[in-house]
Amino acid sequence: MDEEIRRLALVHAIRNALKYGKARPGPVIGKVLADRPDLKQRIAEVREIVQQVVEEVNSKPEGEIQRIAEELGVLREEKRGKEERKWPPLPNAEKYERIVTRVAPEPNGYPTLGHVKGLMVPFVYARRYGGEFHLRFEDTNPRVERLEFYDAIREEFLSITEAAERVLGLAPGRWDREIVESDHLPELYGYAEQLIRQGDAYVCTCPAREVRLNRARGRECPHRSQSVEENLELWHGMLEGRFGEGEAHLRLKTDMRHPNLTMRDPGIFRIIEHPHPIHGDRYRVYPNYDFAVSVMDSLTGVTHAFRSKEFEPHVDVQRAILEKLGLRQYEMIQFGRITVEGLPLSKRHIRPLISAGILWGWDDPRIPTLKGLKRRGITPEALVLLMYDMGPSKVDATVTMDAIAAYNRKWLDPRVPRYMFVADPIKAEIEGVPGDLVAEVRVHPDRPEMGTRRIEVPASDGVARVYVSWSDHRSLEPGQEIRLRGLANVRVRSVMPDGLALTYLPEVRTDVKIIHWAPVEGAVPAVAISPTSAYSFESMGGFGEPAMSELREGDLVQLIRFGFARVDGRDGETVRLIRSHG
């Protein structure tokens, strides 16, 4: 037994010594105990043995340690995996035969980066557990919901789930079921009536201001003691239109002195006199969030419901509703929200910027709506990777545009074609060329299978003309040798304010400054728009190489020495590009 401990200690001591030069007893004890938790009972013995072993190891010369390591087959410590730690197992997963998760957005606006977490978390878990995943529209406030948002959510969510399947290797298939909550209104009315009959809900006709005050002070109002008959009568009055909006609402009877404010007789149904995007004027009474979400989750078999953590105080309310209705309970899990540094994420911030004409619309590339990110050239794959790395954690996270760019670059770099785009072009004349020049460039430097492209630069009387960018132009000095990438080496003869005179050099050298260029003949006019903040952008005009005329809207490219960009469209001859990031 002791021999076994000694051996284990030796392995870890050697490993520790290899890693840090000298072994320390503390970590070695830790590792021994991690391997053999049963030894915790005999901690004193273990300590002593480890102490001895570590001393022995440290007294040996390095070569000897190497030799022992080889003999024992001890390898250098490798990095350990951490993926599983970010996505911990679902609580009580074993209690359920089949895991069912859902994402439940309200169709009240265009989805943003914030929605990606709400979608990814339940989606990843459903797939991981081989369970079921639902998309449920929480459309119980017709005043703010619009039909176009249902479609926008479907569309954007689909591109995210598809990207997740590709990138994370999840089983394909978007959501297994789509549920529109408002289709279930009659059913929900039934549950409301059940609560009234049980004496667990009452119709309150106090003005909103008074209700608020009473809840804050823990005071009951007279309606609370109405009889079941009275409440049923009033409830039907609500449904039939005998009350106007704000004149009556149905409240759950719980405890007006409950320490959790949201638990003090919360409202569960209210009147909204506004046509519903799907049902028009058919209904005028709608459940509020707590009622709708808990009953629908329970009814549709959801086992693990995720929501962002500002709903935490509502857990009590929802559990109370389910309990009073005798409906099945399920796991409720909170996660932290995502914000993007320096960018407005909420509709109430974005909307005024659009009406003021500062933003071009909900797909403005400067804002983190999914439409905007897409237009900027941020791929759904990048968002999935980012969100997966962030995990389902409960802390609020602020994402920087830099981080989004880093993930996007990682995804895009090995895939997208390269083009040369010269911003703020300066005309350069190359003298002494032996004839027409031709550059044969790869579409992608590391992927020859993507093919090559010929760029021709015709010469007349020994002179060829190209554009180079202003930023390169101003850094050049007469006499300097540079290379026009893929084309030729040249020596700078003179630098004029609006031009450049170069001399052709026949030999190829790559240990000089290499710059990009575009031929004057056949150059494609282009403009690159760089988002700089939610309120501003920078626009740079220039010329691209001839092949850029074939680019179509939506194409993603890397503009050499300029950055990644997405083709936004075309204004006549001019290609309009949006620079995603560097």
Add this chain to the structure above:
RNA sequence: GCUCCGGUGGUGUAGCCAGGCCAAGCAUAGGGGCCUUUCGAGCCCCAGACCCGGGUUCAAAUCCCGGCCGGAGCACCA
């Protein structure tokens, strides 16, 4: 005010619930290098952190107590 969460490198975070494979992981920004008739990309390397004080324990980023600082929620909205 009440209730609930948090404080980990310059920045954003993982780890904490179940103390020991943590002399603390990842990303970003920074520094250095490599690649080259192709890059501002990529690849490699470096540097850098557990809010403070006390306690429990063989062992604390992790548990407990106190302090300081920050955030969120408190609708007939979701």
